[in-house]
Amino acid sequence: xxxxxxxxxxxxxxxxxxxxxxxxxxxxxxTLRAASLVENCDTVISPQAKGSAKSIALEAVxxxxxxxxxxxxxxxxxxNRQKTQERWQQLADDVVLRCNSGESVxxxxxxxxxxxATSSYLLQSLSERMSADNIHxxxxxxxxxxxxxxxxxxxxxxxxxxxxMSATDLVAVEQALEQCETLVLxxxxxxxxxxxELLGRRNLLSRASLVSCxxxxxxxxxxxxxxxxxxxxxxxxxxxxxxxxxxxxxEG
Amino acid sequence: xxxxxxxxxxxxxxxxxxxxxxxxxxxxxxTLRAASLVENCDTVISPQAKGSAKSIALEAVxxxxxxxxxxxxxxxxxxNRQKTQERWQQLADDVVLRCNSGESVxxxxxxxxxxxATSSYLLQSLSERMSADNIHxxxxxxxxxxxxxxxxxxxxxxxxxxxxMSATDLVAVEQALEQCETLVLxxxxxxxxxxxELLGRRNLLSRASLVSCxxxxxxxxxxxxxxxxxxxxxxxxxxxxxxxxxxxxxEG
Numbered sequence: 269x270x271x272x273x274x275x276x277x278x279x280x281x282x283x284x285x286x287x288x289x290x291x292x293x294x295x296x297x298x299t300l301r302a303a304s305l306v307e308n309c310d311t312v313i314s315p316q317a318k319g320s321a322k323s324i325a326l327e328a329v330x331x332x333x334x335x336x337x338x339x340x341x342x343x344x345x346x347x348n349r350q351k352t353q354e355r356w357q358q359l360a361d362d363v364v365l366r367c368n369s370g371e372s373v374x375x376x377x378x379x380x381x382x383x384x385a386t387s388s389y390l391l392q393s394l395s396e397r398m399s400a401d402n403i404h405x406x407x408x409x410x411x412x413x414x415x416x417x418x419x420x421x422x423x424x425x426x427x428x429x430x431x432x433m434s435a436t437d438l439v440a441v442e443q444a445l446e447q448c449e450t451l452v453l454x455x456x457x458x459x460x461x462x463x464x465e466l467l468g469r470r471n472l473l474s475r476a477s478l479v480s481c482x483x484x485x486x487x488x489x490x491x492x493x494x495x496x497x498x499x500x501x502x503x504x505x506x507x508x509x510x511x512x513x514x515x516x517x518x519e520g
Numbered sequence: 521x522x523x524x525x526x527x528x529x530x531x532x533x534x535x536x537x538x539x540x541x542x543x544x545x546x547x548x549x550x551t552l553r554a555a556s557l558v559e560n561c562d563t564v565i566s567p568q569a570k571g572s573a574k575s576i577a578l579e580a581v582x583x584x585x586x587x588x589x590x591x592x593x594x595x596x597x598x599x600n601r602q603k604t605q606e607r608w609q610q611l612a613d614d615v616v617l618r619c620n621s622g623e624s625v626x627x628x629x630x631x632x633x634x635x636x637a638t639s640s641y642l643l644q645s646l647s648e649r650m651s652a653d654n655i656h657x658x659x660x661x662x663x664x665x666x667x668x669x670x671x672x673x674x675x676x677x678x679x680x681x682x683x684x685m686s687a688t689d690l691v692a693v694e695q696a697l698e699q700c701e702t703l704v705l706x707x708x709x710x711x712x713x714x715x716x717e718l719l720g721r722r723n724l725l726s727r728a729s730l731v732s733c734x735x736x737x738x739x740x741x742x743x744x745x746x747x748x749x750x751x752x753x754x755x756x757x758x759x760x761x762x763x764x765x766x767x768x769x770x771e772g
Contacts, residue, residue, distance in 0.1 A: 278548060287672075289665075296530060296553040299543065299661065303552060349768065380665055380675075383682075388674035395672065405672050407665035409551065413541075413632055417657040420539075420647065422640035423632075429685040429696065430635075437679055444681065447699045517601065 280372035289408020360393035427515035457506035532624035541660020544735035612645035679767035709758035
């Protein structure tokens, strides 16, 4: 008999807020801490992009839901800073009220709450209005980790540099190819055609792989070698890894 | 009643090998998948640096051990490629034998198995001798995620670029400061004095934070702002984050 049961009964504290990363979408890739906080909190906030049919994050944590209050938070997917901030400010007001009245509140986020995640906006607003002691971040498996795990090749070894960025600025992407041994590109779906052209020009297609909707069941697409792939439209949640070289140790 | 119990009973398959990331060292930061594989496999391999008193990875998974066979694998911490490869080759021979005889084998690794992890060497050897279908990688929370979670500031938003590298090559570190908005430095303990001097020269100390032995109980040290810190010796497992700037969206 091991003591796992006692481990997974860690409870959220009244009046505290938890930004919880839940990983790529498969319920068994939550950490035990994340699962326990979702199971035992009073309120779960789950983001949903405006226009989406459902909240993928909420689906991923469904096995851990009991009687918690669920707030599905719609947010604008526009590149408009003022609108974005106003929307998160309203949510922050609600969280502060709930915490002040003694509730424990968990916000679930796909991936990790601090890597290209909308939860960062909420954390920023809350940090101005709540004690830092009452705000917690629980890290989660991010999409680049899921993508790499599908192919089993090291992301970094020895003196390698890994760069992680959005694929949307192709000028910056081309520059980054010169600055690191491993380039990770988030949001690669929206610009897959010009991205593949860029890698083709630089003879890097055979060193590039991608995963779309990783760990999301039948929606997952894995391409281990882009030189053997015919480009087709892909969703927003596509992560590409380009391995441009390696920087071994100098022998000691 | 939720269906969590059925989720966490996913079993390792006979003859399969699993490289499992267990996160920073706190047992509740294993994913449910990692915990279940450790609990249910036939053999657990745990790395231990030569000269260390104990395997930190093994301590972290102790709550999940029952009757599994435990192999503590000593490996050289030298920058000698041939010695390193020979040592891992021997371990690969053992894993192949065990899998061929129908055992399920889990190798546990602190952090993520593909980010500056010794398990990459074993995966490489195994990929030459076992079917890819029998080799699996389970991602884990890496040290930079633990470090960032302690302070709650976003690692990347919008068009930000994050670079992750070892701190050991200071020339490369200085160059990287110009190439990204967030610089993550692993293994910062061994060169903390010259690193702090470098950041001081570039007026970046107040933008730098670090965590040493994150999520390892009483051993953990958190420094939120290096400009208010008196340098002192730190262990190998120290991760520094330098936030050099941000690249916001162009308004859409």
